[in-house]
């Protein structure tokens with residue numbers, strides 16, 4: 143599995159344009175691509191050739207109007223390139239949802255429903271893992287803990303102390319890889335995770351000396367570290383393999 147994050151704090155530098163073109167390029171190379179626009183600016187939606195002011199059935203409707211996620215998915219270039227548009231109204235969603243009970247669960251519920259649909263696909267073995275880096279790192283924990291994923295892998299994750307408590311009692315494998323020169327994993331964070339890994343059977347922690355935050359990304363010229371990246375990908379594939387074997391074992395046992 144290859145994870146590509148397009149990330150830059152600066153506005154208007156071509157992040158969305160890169161995502162749109164990567165998606166189209168991957169689709170032309172035969173991959174099945176789903177582009178989801180979750181930005182109220184809706185620039186990716188403009189790339190879809192859709193006017194975000196008049197768009198209907200958008201991510202806004204999924205979050206605020208109970209529209210099933212699959213109903214917001216559109217074919218952009220046949221089945222190879224799919225897209226979920228955004229709407230300018232998404233900017234007001236936070237305010238609009240302020241009085242909605244369980245608003246914090248809306249995205250969770252939508253992801254869970256979609257995961258259930260993915261699992262029903264004929265070529266799915268029903269097992270799915272969440273892999274995250276940077277701000278996505280916490281999804282390696284939230285995925286198996288709250289969203290029904292079967293495993294989680296975090297590479298140079300940020301804000302991980304906020305989620306460490308969620309690992310208690312988790313019976314699904316979680317793998318966390320950090321460099322010990324990662325500014326997002328200073329001594330106290332590493333210490334907390336080392337202690338947790340010592341106690342929790344399903345948590346594995348791998349710390350690489352001298353490796354920086356961003357080691358997964360070839361564009362992060364200072365931080366990129368091929369051996370740590372290779373290790374992370376190797377562990378991710380091994381975890382997926384173990385899920386497959388476990389499932390085959392369960393099938394045989396039935």
Ligand SMILES: Nc1ncnc2c1ncn2[C@@H]1O[C@H](COP(=O)(O)OP(=O)(O)OP(=O)(O)O)[C@@H](O)[C@H]1O
Pocket residue numbers: 152153154155156157158159160183185
């Ligand atoms: N390679 C390029 N050459 C010229 N113009 C470009 C290029 N890439 C993007 N642009 C233009 O720059 C503008 C900003 O691009 P884009 O919306 O992709 O940036 P962004 O980083 O996603 O912005 P934001 O932070 O607001 O989300 C757009 O008008 C886009 O068409």
Ligand SMILES: [Mg+2]
Pocket residue numbers: 157158159181185
């Ligand atoms: Mg953008």
